[in-house]
Amino acid sequence: MFRSFVRQGIVAAASFSMAAAPVAANACTSFVLAAQDGSYVYGRTMEFSMPLHSQLMVIPRNHAFTGTGPDGTAGAGLSWTSKYGAAGANALGLNILVDGMNEKGLGGGMLYLPNYAEFQDVAPGEAKNSIASIELLTWILTNFATIDEVKENLPKIKVNKAPQETFKMPVPLHVTLHDLQGKSLVIEYVGGKLNMYDNPIGTLTNAPEFPWHLANLGLYGNLSPNEPPARKIGGESFAGPSTGAGMHGIPGDFLSPSRFIRATMFADSLPPLATGLDAMDAARHILDNFDIPPGAIRTEAGSDVGGGVAGWETTEWSAVADLKRGIYAIWDYKNPNPRALIFSELDLDAKDIRTVSFEVKADFVNLSK
Template sequence: MSKLKFLRAVCAASVSALMAFTATSANACTSFLLKAENGEFVYGRTMEFALPLHSKLMVMPRNFTIQGVGPDGKDGSGLAFKTKYAATGMNGLDLPYFVDGMNEKGLNGGLLFFPQIAEFQDVSAADAANSIASYQLLTYILTQFATVDEVKAGLSKIKVNRAPLAAFNGTLPIHVTVHDASGNSVAIEYVGGELNMIDNPTGVMTNAPGMQWHLDSLSMFATSTAAPVPPLVFNGKSFPQWSTGGGQVAQPGDYSSQSRFIRAAFLVNTAPKFKDASEGMPIAFHLLNQFDIPPGAIQTLAGGAAGGGVAGYEITEWAVSADLKNGIYQFRTYDNPAIRQVSLKDLDLDAKEIRYISIDQPAAATDLSK
């Protein structure tokens, strides 16, 4: 048993009594977009889950045929489509579909958990051949489109059905964040069986509630500031703040998706200026540090909506940063904080099959004692 699996098993046993009385709706993915002074863009994202995703880095070539999954959950019963663009990114559960990724044109995106709200389209048998499963949605987007405008124009031409995924005992409930190399961002949500595409000026996405709710909530924190706060004065006596950072005392500090959205938007808005994407990628990882879930901080219930429905706790399984113009995709994992990367220009984008690259390289400490 790996160290990670052992820790999860111990946690599941030790908190089982508490979980019997405590419900949770935590689903802790956080994503954002940063802009460099030269107009390049950097994407950052964490993946938190309690259900181990066993992700691998995946390279999907051009001109590769994907069998769509219809409402019955069977490969080939949905829309068959050929990849127009090659892409790389993370998969999950050993499936040949992207959970997060970027294509050769700089279109980038991620699936984020959206339980209890996501409701995909009711697809009839006659329409099944023009539909895909929810877990194929990002793969379709990355392999068919080059820009956010193309996504908006093209996505309404297909259906996203309610095909079940065995690991979730039903439809995978997700919404999608999408960005292009020009910095355009859109949130894609299926609610009440309808497709909603919401322009996202913040570039930030977390989980439920929906994107419009998150955007509206920013108004409650309009006075948050990174600048020093002037002292409060009563009858000529000054009462200065005791510490720097006082301009954010009203910001929530918990791990809920609502609170993470506020903090991520604040950090993106106050991030230092950087020259280009190569300087921005380390900044993205520093911002992502603020959303790295300490083991045990978010507990989940067996059969619940959160974390994939397993008893235990959520962890940050991996975090990524992507340079949208230059096609560089970096990542680190729970067991190994060292940053690793692939570059689309160095990959075989015309291969005949999907390539899977392990991300389980062990961590190594550098001994400086001698």
């Protein structure tokens, strides 16, 4: 699959755009894995310098929402009622999903897109048909079951430039989505224009725009899980010093283009996965490769990254979602043991939104005796 993206001229395009593009370190990484039993498992990391204080959140069916207006006034935007129950992770104590899935197996998340994301101008008469950027995933997961439904209906509303209270600006983000038909979609608002891209590989990180990342794949067409033969020079054979030579040259830094390449290669190189449970296990191991230790990325106050605060960007939490079995599992910086929401056990006809803390103290399992 990976090698199919090496197209004539793609390397030149990626090289040119790389030279011109500002690339931020915001480090969210996402991908999707397919299993032989028809399961699709979506995985992602969440990195930020500013603590997001995320909780698990369950949205029931028939819950009334009112979006934020273009000037930031709560309740001045689009009104809707949730058609489907949804669950995932929120942020900043808000009743919005930044990541999650719904009861129909549509899942995905919002990832930071600084320097590129610019949302739509909304006239006063259009305010009631608009939402803020941070409300986009919630609107999608509570209304639609498939990628095709999202593509049909998203152009009918506006995503406005409402500033978010903590960020003091519209939150610059793009959205990755996956469904049980095996389709993936990237949603980006750039220059005030809605762009929806079918995603043939399922990977998404951060800036630049998604088409840039696809073009950049062509620069790494040499990467392979297969070991190359020994090099013969002057009658002598020179073998690699260890296994892994096929992946020699894979970028290892935390920049979003490098993470895009690594996530794509790791997902594409997996052996066949029999079940969704196998895919969840594999997804967790892939996500471990993107865990950022404290001190690796420092952010400055007032910058466009990490929430604009001074601090250390770390992996705050990671999550995997089995879209077929309806399982959303999450683990955080202090505790690598997954905590899960299982849709078959959730009350999706509850009267109100439910939030659940997933801050559970980690402990050693004593196997001494």
